[in-house]
Amino acid sequence: MxxxxxxxxxxxMSPAYAGTQKAYPTGASTLRTAxxxxxxxxxxxxxxxxxxxSGYDITKRITIIGMKGAVVDGxxxxxxxxxxxxxxxxxxxxxxxxxxxxYVDDHAAIKVxxxxxxxxxxxxxxxxxxxxxxSKSANCRVANNTIIxxxxxxxxxxxxxxxxxxxxxxxxxxxxxxxxxxxxxxFMRQGTVLNNHSEQNARYGLHFMFSDSCSYHxxxxxxxxxxxxxxxxxxxxxxxxxxxxxxxxxxYGLLLKEIKEGHLKDNHFERNSIAIHAEGxxxxxxxxxxxIRNGYGLRILGGCEEITVVRNTFDGNTFDVTTNSRESFNxxxxxxxxxxxxxxxxxxxxGDVPHHPVRLYSQLVEQMPSSVILLxxxxxxxxxxxxxxxxxxxxxxxxxxxPLMKPRAQQQ
Amino acid sequence: MKxxxxxxxxxxxxxxxxxxxxxxxxxFAAVTEGLLxxxxxxAKTVVGLMNVVLLLIPLAAAVFGTLHVHHNRxxxxxxxxxxxxxxxIYFALYLGVSLPFLIAFVVGIGxxxxxxxxxxxxxxxxxxxxxxxxxxxxxxxxxxIGVVVQDKAAAMGVAFISWLxxxxxxxxxxxxxxxxxxxxxxxxxxxxMVVLNPIDLARIIVMLTFDYAALMGYTGAVFxxxxxxxxxxxxxxxxxxxxxxxxxxxxxxxxxxxxx
Amino acid sequence: xxxxxxxxxxxRALHVLQGVSVVLPTGSVTAIIGxxxxxxxxxxxxxxxxxxxxxxxxxxxxxxxINNPESRATIGYMSQVAHYPENLTPRDLVNMVRGVxxxxxxxxxxxxxxxxxxxxxxxxxxxxxxxxxxxKVGSVxxxxxxxxxxxxxxxxxxxxxxxxxxxxxxxxxVRDAGSTVLITSHVLSEIQELADRxxxxxxxxxxxxxxxxxxxxxxxxxxxxxxVATIMMQSNGGVQ
Numbered sequence: 001m002x003x004x005x006x007x008x009x010x011x012x013m014s015p016a017y018a019g020t021q022k023a024y025p026t027g028a029s030t031l032r033t034a035x036x037x038x039x040x041x042x043x044x045x046x047x048x049x050x051x052x053x054s055g056y057d058i059t060k061r062i063t064i065i066g067m068k069g070a071v072v073d074g075x076x077x078x079x080x081x082x083x084x085x086x087x088x089x090x091x092x093x094x095x096x097x098x099x100x101x102x103y104v105d106d107h108a109a110i111k112v113x114x115x116x117x118x119x120x121x122x123x124x125x126x127x128x129x130x131x132x133x134x135s136k137s138a139n140c141r142v143a144n145n146t147i148i149x150x151x152x153x154x155x156x157x158x159x160x161x162x163x164x165x166x167x168x169x170x171x172x173x174x175x176x177x178x179x180x181x182x183x184x185x186x187f188m189r190q191g192t193v194l195n196n197h198s199e200q201n202a203r204y205g206l207h208f209m210f211s212d213s214c215s216y217h218x219x220x221x222x223x224x225x226x227x228x229x230x231x232x233x234x235x236x237x238x239x240x241x242x243x244x245x246x247x248x249x250x251x252y253g254l255l256l257k258e259i260k261e262g263h264l265k266d267n268h269f270e271r272n273s274i275a276i277h278a279e280g281x282x283x284x285x286x287x288x289x290x291x292i293r294n295g296y297g298l299r300i301l302g303g304c305e306e307i308t309v310v311r312n313t314f315d316g317n318t319f320d321v322t323t324n325s326r327e328s329f330n331x332x333x334x335x336x337x338x339x340x341x342x343x344x345x346x347x348x349x350x351g352d353v354p355h356h357p358v359r360l361y362s363q364l365v366e367q368m369p370s371s372v373i374l375l376x377x378x379x380x381x382x383x384x385x386x387x388x389x390x391x392x393x394x395x396x397x398x399x400x401x402x403p404l405m406k407p408r409a410q411q412q
Numbered sequence: 413m414k415x416x417x418x419x420x421x422x423x424x425x426x427x428x429x430x431x432x433x434x435x436x437x438x439x440f441a442a443v444t445e446g447l448l449x450x451x452x453x454x455a456k457t458v459v460g461l462m463n464v465v466l467l468l469i470p471l472a473a474a475v476f477g478t479l480h481v482h483h484n485r486x487x488x489x490x491x492x493x494x495x496x497x498x499x500x501i502y503f504a505l506y507l508g509v510s511l512p513f514l515i516a517f518v519v520g521i522g523x524x525x526x527x528x529x530x531x532x533x534x535x536x537x538x539x540x541x542x543x544x545x546x547x548x549x550x551x552x553x554x555x556x557i558g559v560v561v562q563d564k565a566a567a568m569g570v571a572f573i574s575w576l577x578x579x580x581x582x583x584x585x586x587x588x589x590x591x592x593x594x595x596x597x598x599x600x601x602x603x604x605m606v607v608l609n610p611i612d613l614a615r616i617i618v619m620l621t622f623d624y625a626a627l628m629g630y631t632g633a634v635f636x637x638x639x640x641x642x643x644x645x646x647x648x649x650x651x652x653x654x655x656x657x658x659x660x661x662x663x664x665x666x667x668x669x670x671x672x
Numbered sequence: 673x674x675x676x677x678x679x680x681x682x683x684r685a686l687h688v689l690q691g692v693s694v695v696l697p698t699g700s701v702t703a704i705i706g707x708x709x710x711x712x713x714x715x716x717x718x719x720x721x722x723x724x725x726x727x728x729x730x731x732x733x734x735x736x737x738i739n740n741p742e743s744r745a746t747i748g749y750m751s752q753v754a755h756y757p758e759n760l761t762p763r764d765l766v767n768m769v770r771g772v773x774x775x776x777x778x779x780x781x782x783x784x785x786x787x788x789x790x791x792x793x794x795x796x797x798x799x800x801x802x803x804x805x806x807x808k809v810g811s812v813x814x815x816x817x818x819x820x821x822x823x824x825x826x827x828x829x830x831x832x833x834x835x836x837x838x839x840x841x842x843x844x845x846v847r848d849a850g851s852t853v854l855i856t857s858h859v860l861s862e863i864q865e866l867a868d869r870x871x872x873x874x875x876x877x878x879x880x881x882x883x884x885x886x887x888x889x890x891x892x893x894x895x896x897x898x899x900v901a902t903i904m905m906q907s908n909g910g911v912q
Binding site for chain 3: 418422425426429483484485486490492493494495497498669670672
Binding site: 380 | 456459462463466467579580581583584586587590591594598599602606612615616619627631632633635
């Protein structure tokens with residue numbers, strides 16, 4: 001029985017068994033006929049020209065390859081363009097565009113329901129309502145795609161790469177722009193997001209909730225409406241990412257909400273209105289990151305504990321660290337602070353005087369937001385100075401006892 | 413008018429020969445060049461420059477305006493014995509000292525900014541406009557003080573206290589009110605308080621041009637909405653104009669009745 | 673002619689002029705004398721518009737001077753202490769005065785500058801000039817438009833003898849041209865030399881107003897200083 005199964009599997013996978021179909025924009029052999037004629041393991045070559053229509057159902061394990069100049073165009077009507085209803089389906093170098101917008105259904109350029117092993121590589125998706133939509137699927141790979149949304153506003157655009165209740169998904173080397181969320185994960189396990197560019201999306205560059213054991217390396221999240229939001233997840237690893245120009249009244253470089261056990265390392269936060277906003281985050285290691293010219297560097301609100309902030313660089317932020325609490329259950333050590341005014345008599349590179357990164361004024365602003373109108377006034381400067389000399393309101397435990405005199409050599 | 417213009421020429425000539433005016437210009441040029449050289453023409457530069465402008469212009473105006481009244485006793489006495497109206501003398505003196513300082517400020521910041529090619533950036537332009545308005549406002553106030561308070565030392569004291577009130581204490585008052593009324597929506601009240609103080613008004617207008625609203629959360633959004641709309645622009649310019657004209661006219665009245 | 677009626681002026685509680693009424697005829701030099709604080713300078717400053725009287729009227733050649741800057745077109749004034757804008761030069765000052773006068777009368781500043789030997793100092797800033805030199809500048813500014821009314825507050829203080837004589841000659845010349853001249857001085861010999869008439873002020877009131885000769889006759893002295901001393905004692909006694 002066991003042997004039979006292996007033999008069947010080998011047969012199924014053997015190239016001798018597979019054929020190649022060509023799909024032409026016109027004539028008898030269209031994409032639709034090719035798809036229905038295809039057998040398991042076949043390859044369909046989508047020939048140059050415009051292939052109109054939507055609702056292409058894929059029910060067999062096939063590979064679809066877009067030839068140069070081939071476009072599948074949904075003309076913004078109908079529904080989802082490719083619906084993957086088989087395991088092991090692959091898309092290669094295919095251009096898909098103009099998915100119908102709907103307020104009821106999540107139409108996508110490629111939608112995968114309840115499948116394993118989908119592999120989408122090198123495709124270009126323009127004006128997808130949703131571009132790539134994975135649902136209850138596993139072991140999928142989304143790589144090297146260019147995904148360009150129509151820059152509609154938040155309420156009538158979908159996500160670039162959307163994955164819901166999936167396992168073991170690799171998203172790598174994609175460029176996503178003009179969608180609601182660039183990358184959206186919900187109920188994901190073991191997601192890996194590497195080397196993607198997610199820029200100028202209406203809401204979040206990356207948005208994930210209830211997604212445990214995921215890692216995010218070397219991505220760039222820039223100029224998104226609200227930055228990156230990471231919520232209700234455990235074991236999150238974010239290394240070497242860049243969060244840039246996420247600037248606006250409701251924008252964050254990185255929003256951490258109810259996150260336990262995270263590791264943030266060597267990320268670069270530049271010119272975000274709030275680089276990291278943490279609420280209810282715990283057991284977090286924030287190390288070696290660079291915070292440059294942000295409005296707020298680290299905003300740590302109530303319920304955050306055991307956050308360790310070490311060897312980071314805080315340079316030229318309006319507020320380096322703010323908190324709404326007088327208490328601090330977090331550790332700061334060995335960071336570089338451009339606002340540090342101490343000295344280093346023994347020349348060991350570490351300041352001799354501890355640094356309190358929280359200013360009185362930032363504390364005030366957290367508690368009374370309208371006092372922000374006093375930003376950059378002489379009065380506030382004097383108040384901060386007085387507080388620095390005689391601390392009364394700022395958390396005295398929130399202190400870096402080993403502030404660096406010089407920033408660590410920068411990656412980038 | 414003709415007499416005012418003629419007198420203005422001599423007052424300006426007198427002020428132009430003052431070392432303080434040259435120092436004032438050089439100071440702004442040095443600070444601007446320094447900030448542009450070390451930080452580039454970004455928000456940080458403008459914030460640094462703005463802090464200097466908001467403190468120094470009202471202080472310099474308070475000091476030099478008040479002193480100017482007293483230093484020009486002789487000029488006033490000479491002119492009063494000529495067939496010249498007191499208004500002409502007053503306006504010539506006020507404009508004669510405020511305009512050179514205004515020009516020194518604009519040149520001091522404008523020339524280095526032009527060299528670095530950032531002079532037409534909206535934040536720099538706004539800063540120049542705001543600084544010019546502050547110059548006219550605080551020289552007007554200083555002139556009023558100089559005319560009303562006879563004793564030079566006392567006048568300097570009053571001028572300094574008024575500077576301290578506008579530049580520092582007023583913000584303390586705003587903060588106190590914010591704390592006391594923390595449970596109430598304060599956006600409208602804070603807009604009103606900001607509009608009433610020319611220094612705060614200048615600061616907010618400059619900050620809004622370089623996108624600081626984003627840092628200011630909901631308050632920032634409310635401010636941006638107010639100051640971005642025609643009504644807000646009209647109200648804030650009116651405030652600056654009233655802050656200039658009111659002291660000028662009260663000062664002119666006091667000057668008209670003053671004995672020399 | 674200057675006509676002053678019931679002139680009152682107080683500086684806070686200090687009642688400096690208490691109903692001064694005098695008439696100064698044309699073609700005469702009138703000297704105001706009196707102890708320090710008697711109101712001499714305040715009276716002169718009231719005529720020229722530096723001080724705003726509380727009550728009373730002043731008319732120069734029939735034109736009220738109060739709140740009427742135009743009336744000063746024919747008045748020349750030389751102040752007690754010669755203060756002028758420090759960074760301006762005498763030439764600036766002369767030009768400035770010429771400018772604001774928009775002169776109807778030809779100005780004789782060149783002649784005056786020659787007279788008081790000021791030509792070497794015309795382009796130095798006022799702050800660099802000595803007290804006497806500034807006084808010379810003051811005399812030029814007061815006289816350059818050949819005023820029909822000339823007010824001189826201690827004009828010769830700090831001047832060297834040569835220039836003092838020239839200035840006196842100039843004052844006589846102005847009077848002889850039919851102008852009204854009012855002068856204060858501490859140098860009584862100078863007053864005897866220049867003045868036709870005397871006004872003696874004491875605590876803001878006119879104690880004596882008449883010809884110099886009348887004062888001498890009334891007091892029985894032939895030297896003005898003695899006569900003044902007598903009237904001073906009388907007025908002090910009168911107050912007691």
